Amino acid sequence: MRMTTSSSVGAGLVVLVATVCLLLPAATRAQLQVGFYNTSCPNAEALVRQAVAAAFANNSGIAAGLIRLHFHDCFVRGCDASVLLSVNPGGGKTEREAPPNNPSLRGFEVVDAAKAAIERSCPRTVSCADILAFAARDSVNLTGNVFYQVPAGRRDGNVSKEGDALKNLPGPNNTATGLIDGFAAKNLTAEEMVVLSGSHTIGRSHCDSFLFKNRERLANGTISPAYQALLEALCPPTTNQFTPNTTEIDLSTPTVLDNNYYKLLPLNLGLHFSDDQLIRNATTAPNVAAFAANETLWKEKFISAMIKMGRIEVNTGAQGEVRLNCSIVNAPSSSTGIEMLLPGTSDDRADEVATS
CATH class of the missing domain: 1.10.520.10 (Peroxidase; domain 1)
Incomplete structure (x- = not known):
């Protein structure tokens, strides 16, 4: 998958960071400084x-x-x-x-x-x-x-x-509404919640975070049966909080911070219930589609959300x-x-x- 280079978004990021800083109250800007x-x-x-x-x-x-x-x-x-x-x-x-x-x-x-x-x-x-x-x-x-x-x-x-x-x-079993409310409590918008969820495009997750809830998803038709079969084979039946088995959250590019996470969700390949929820909610689904279509847009918003x-x-x-x-x-x-x-x-x- 093509990676976005720093030169392709650099100019936009300079403007973006400056805009974010200007929009913050003067007292807040004075507290933290580049x-x-x-x-x-x-x-x-x-x-x-x-x-x-x-x-x-x-x-x-x-x-x-x-x-x-x-x-x-x-x-x-x-x-x-x-x-x-x-x-x-x-x-x-x-x-x-x-x-x-x-x-x-x-x-x-x-x-x-x-x-x-x-x-x-x-x-x-x-x-x-x-x-x-x-x-x-x-x-x-x-x-x-x-x-x-x-x-x-x-x-x-x-x-x-x-x-x-x-x-x-926020937990891996949260609904979209629960995620939106949890982020709102930290002064982050629903869109910023979806943006920051995109960090799941890298990293791994323990079996206890997805296995049991995904059995419900399988019954509801919101996870690929083949994907769930792979997860069942990976995780022992005695899975608990300390089970060491893990898997990549992004099946395709697990070490690259890109927009592939959003592309997997409509394919019923989101690892966690909370990931899948982003395409089941009328507020967040358009954000998923926009970021899946435009990696540069997502990276710009991701940086802004990380700073905030x-x-x-x-x-x-x-x-x-x-x-x-x-x-x-x-x-x-x-x-x-x-x-x-x-x-x-x-x-x-x-x-x-x-x-x-």
């Missing part, structure tokens, strides 16, 4: 890119994992890296232990590698939430051959609860902290004194720690 670390840590994005590229060279599937990791972070408590926490200071299980995330989420080690490299270069400066947003962007670039600028300035949260993930994350998603309920300024280790919150003596540098401030402040 080039936020230009002065305080000018090589931050390059170090993240290097970590992602190294992991991708070893396993191309990590790109889908990082995009999903960013999505699952932003939909729960906003884009604050709460999904990366392995310990909840308040007690109880964390987001990453919740069934929608465990054991399917991956990419944590890539974020950790990028964070370690950045800490060596610019200590106490770059948030884990921004690293995750950069890593997702770089994954889009590696699989879709398009690049976009990521507004930064997020701060890391210090709460991560399993219940929040269960409440906020990356702004969900962010911590900025004095809110939150800049974690020293992405999987645990800072010790009290550290978290009270780490300040995220504002654009244009001196590098001399990078190591400042309050003495209070």
Whole structure:
């Protein structure tokens, strides 16, 4: 399948990103900025890119994992890296232990590698939430051959609860109406929901996410019988949350971020019930048809939606902290004194720690 090159959409993306920024309220635009670390840590994005590229060279599937990791972070408590926490200071299980995330989420080690490299270069400066947003962007670039600028300035949260993930994350068994409502709760439109669902064109899914619901689809005639037979052969009859068996979500081009996902849906080859729902709903079906017919259109809208998603309920300024280790919150003596540098401030402040 033909891939869209960066040159074919580059000019449009520049205009698109500028338009998105202009449409945002002035207060929101001031919170996150492209080039936020230009002065305080000018090589931050390059170090993240290097970590992602190294992991991708070893396993191309990590790109889908990082995009999903960013999505699952932003939909729960906003884009604050709460999904990366392995310990909840308040007690109880964390987001990453919740069934929608465990054991399917991956990419944590890539974020950790990028964070370690950045800490060596610019200590106490770059948030884990921004690293995750950069890593997702770089994954889009590696699989879709398009690049976009990521507004930064997020701060890391210090709460991560399993219940929040269960409440906020859209699931593979959601109806179209449920998906629309869930995305609307995060200020994303029905079209943006369909756009972001297109990230399913890369990556894999565990048997527990599709097998049993697809038996209902088979009875209703909304999944190819041959496809379901392949899935039944792949998955053991004792399938559960921790069954390791997986399959590609996009049968044809599973490692390329393209519009093939939308082309498979009318053929009854959507892997999840939620994927299939997009063509069964009067609001979303026209979007599927439009994106199946025009890959450039979808990529432009995908980038816009990724940028908008990356702004969900962010911590900025004095809110939150800049974690020293992405999987645990800072010790009290550290978290009270780490300040995220504002654009244009001196590098001399990078190591400042309050003495209070």
